[in-house]
Amino acid sequence: MGEGAKAMLAKPIQLADQVAQQAGWQCLRTDCTELRSRATKLAELLRQAARADQLYERPAARVMDDTVRALTKAAGMAARCFQSHSRLRRFFTLNPVSGLPRVLAMLDTAREDVAWLIxxxxxQDDDDEDGLRGLPNIAQxxxxxxxxxxxxxxxxxxxxxxxxxxxxxxxxxxxDNPHFAKYIIEEDGVAPLVRLLKEGTDExxxxxxxxxxxxxxxxxxxxKxxxxxVCSVLAAALKEPPMRVQAAVADAIASLAxxxxxxxxxxxxxxxxxxLVTHLASGTIQEHSKYAVGGNASRNTNTAAARSVRQGGEPGSSTNEPPPNPWGASTSTRQQRATTNQMQSVVQSAMAANTTMNGVRPPAARPHPQLNSNGSSGRGSREAEDPAAKAHLKAMAAKALSKLAHGHVGVCKSITESRALLCFARLLESGDGGAGTDLRFYSAMAIMEITRVAEHNLAxxxxAFKPSSPAAKAVVEQLLCIVRKGNDDCLLRPCITSLGCxxxxxTASETRVIGPLVQLLDDREIPVMKEAVxxxxxxxxxxxxxxxxxCRAIVDAGGARHLVQLVYLGDQLQIEALILLSYVALHVPESEELAQAGVLAVLLWASKQAHMAQDLRVEALLPDAKARLDLFQSRASR
Structure with missing residues (x-):
């Protein structure tokens, strides 16, 4: 709403006055009297609209267009009556105007729309009517x-x-409808929503x-x-409670990113x-020392110093208690205890590493409460929140971080320099406590986006993922745990992708990863098998x-047999499986398992399939793999 709408009123006001003047008092015919009356009432409403403090500009443009159209027709009829006859003949001569009823109806419609606009x-007050304030004719x-x-x-x-x-x-x-979303943006609905986000109630x-x-x-x-x-307002709203507002803001950030x-x-x-990392870490890990979140990579290096905040652990989050068992019922008790102790050790090591890095030893008691923007402690309000609300906020924070990290090195660097990786590992392990917020899924998606960027960024x-990093160890441990269990395809796919990235x-001594991935090639859903390949x-x-x-590990885990089946029968997986099988044949052609699985025959068959041989990746790889395998397998056969 602004001055633009009032500027539109000048022309229709002039036209309304012109119609009223031409159909003046000197003309006593009923038709002219009706025309003059309608034009006068419309002019009064237009002047009332001009005196209003503000007008809604978008519908005002449509209303004024229709009003000008109606007044233009009325002005033409009034001019014909005014110019064609003398005063005496105007009084005695019958000169019907066939289009006058329609023009009068148009003036009435315009008057109703202007009244609706006003x-x-x-x-309006809070106690104003709850229903719509009329349906304008322009929106019938x-x-x-x-x-x-x-x-x-x-x-x-x-x-x-x-x-x-x-x-x-x-x-x-x-x-409910993307078309309505487009309407809201076009009709200037964004600005008042932003203002409400800054100054409205919690609801x-x-x-x-x-x-x-x-x-x-x-x-x-x-x-738009x-x-x-919107971005600066959403970022500022993240630090203001309550949690349900922060969760909605984090979800909006995810949508924008x-x-x-x-x-x-x-x-x-x-x-x-x-x-977002603060919301993710609250109640997830217990650490009383300062932690730093890296600045944006695009900032000037002189002003990109890491900011530190104090974060206290919540009751019941002590790392001395063993975490929930992440393994299935088919795993032995000894293996469960070993995995639990390993994860607990990794978490404690990560916390100790952060403390050492920051140069601050955590106090023995009294954790520092988190402070709100106004300097008051927000710990009490956070603890008073419902556990489901806490889990929902964490899920939306993880979702926002995953979208922000997508293809963005600076964001990924900021996330990994904080304790977010350790938080993701703990959340993958413990989940949301049955709150049904897809917290594990969003955590896995965030890890996947970070690892995708890290795959192509050496620094x-x-x-972030050096083998000696405790946080990286914790992440890999949880990814492997999910892949081994393999009972949740939605959670499984981002974890497989992360391990591949x-x-x-x-290192060469890490032998735990290949086996679980190879096992996924055996009679699983096609998307899962494709991610594994x-x-x-x-x-x-x-x-x-x-x-x-x-490659030796893939063969030792029985991967050759599975890949042969996928090349023959895999349909959507044929080319991907053939590429992997070609790499294995190229690098370990002397393997007896390849001979027993009939890999050479598969490569020969694939080279004759037009849809496979024409793939550029297959074309560059298959001939060398077939030649190497033919050389070693032929010698072995002699």
Missing amino acids: RISNP NEPMLAMIWDNIARLHTGGLAARADSAATLASLAR GQEAAATALGFLCRDEESAE LLHAG RHSHKCQDLFAQTNAIRH LRQS LSRTF VALTKFACTDNHLHMNH
Whole structure:
């Protein structure tokens, strides 16, 4: 709402005065009297609208267009009556105008729409009517557009309760239909939602954050939200309780980061990542020392010093208690205890490493409470929250971090320099306590996005996933635990992808990874088998400096037999399985297991299949693998 709408009123006011003057008092015909009366009433309403403090500009443009159209027709009829006859002949001569009823109806419609525009633009109290304030004629064919206008107008002029209710309505509309989400953005609904997020009640802030998240449907909508200053407001709202508002804000950040790389950059330049990691770490790990979250990679190195905050552990989170058993019922008790003790040792080592790195030894008692932005302790309010709300906030924080980390080195560096990796490991192990928030899934997705970036970034890979890092050990341990159990395909796929992306970080002595991945090639869902084949290919490819060791491990785990079956019968997996089998044949052609599995015959058969041989990767790899295998297998046969 602004001055632009009032500038539109000048022309229709002039036209209304012109019609009233031409159909003046000197003309006594009924037709002219009706025309003059309608024009006069419309001019009064237009002047009332001009005196209003503010007008909703988007519907005002449509209303004024229709009003000008109606007044133009009325002015033409009034001019014909005014110019054609003398005063005496105007009184006695019957000169019917066939189009006059339609023009009068158009003037009535315009007057109703202007009255509706004034009505929705006036400030309303909290106790104002709950229903719609009329359906304008300009939206008769699109009643949902009128509903969107009405709720956006309430966001501008209503009280806090009415604004919260309107934001919730807009969120529901945007969630159900992308077309409505586009309407809300086009009709200037973003700015009042941003303002409500900054200054509304808890309910209003939650509804505004939810609506903003649903409005972001594609890159174009994300760009419009970005220009409205959404990123800075969302980042600031992350530090303000209650948790349900912070969770809605984190979900909105995830939606924006998913559709816009620019939004990723903006969030990386704010404290959003630090606050998300803080929410993730609260109650997940217990550490009383300071921890630093790295700054954005794009910042100047002179101003990119790490910020530190104090974080205290919550009651009942002591690491002296053994974590829940992450293994299935088929695992032996001894193996369960060994794994639990190993994970507990890794967590304690990671905490000790962070303490040593920061140069501060944690106090023996009295953990430092987390401070709110106003300096008061937020520990009491956080502990008073429902466990389900805490789990939901953690899940949304993990979701936001996964979207922010997607393809962004700076964000991944900030996350890995904090204790987020250790948090993800603990959350993969313990989950959300039955709250049903998909916390483990979002944690796995965040790890997957970070490892995808680390796969192609040597500096990040060496700093975050070096073999001696306790946090990296904890992450790998939990990834392997999930892969071994293999009973949750949604959780399994990101874990498999993460292990594949980390293939170049494992040492020659690390022999635990290949076997569980090979076992997934045996009669599993196609997406799972495909992820396993791709991950194993990263272990076996020539770019991996330990490809010889990994190829032998694949063969020893029985991978040759599974790959032969997938090449013959794999349909969607044929080419990926053939590439992996070719790497194995190229690097360990002397293996007796390859001969027993009939790998040479498979490669010969594949070279004759047009759809396989034409693949560029197969074309570059298959001839060498077949030649190497033919050489060694032929000698063995003699």
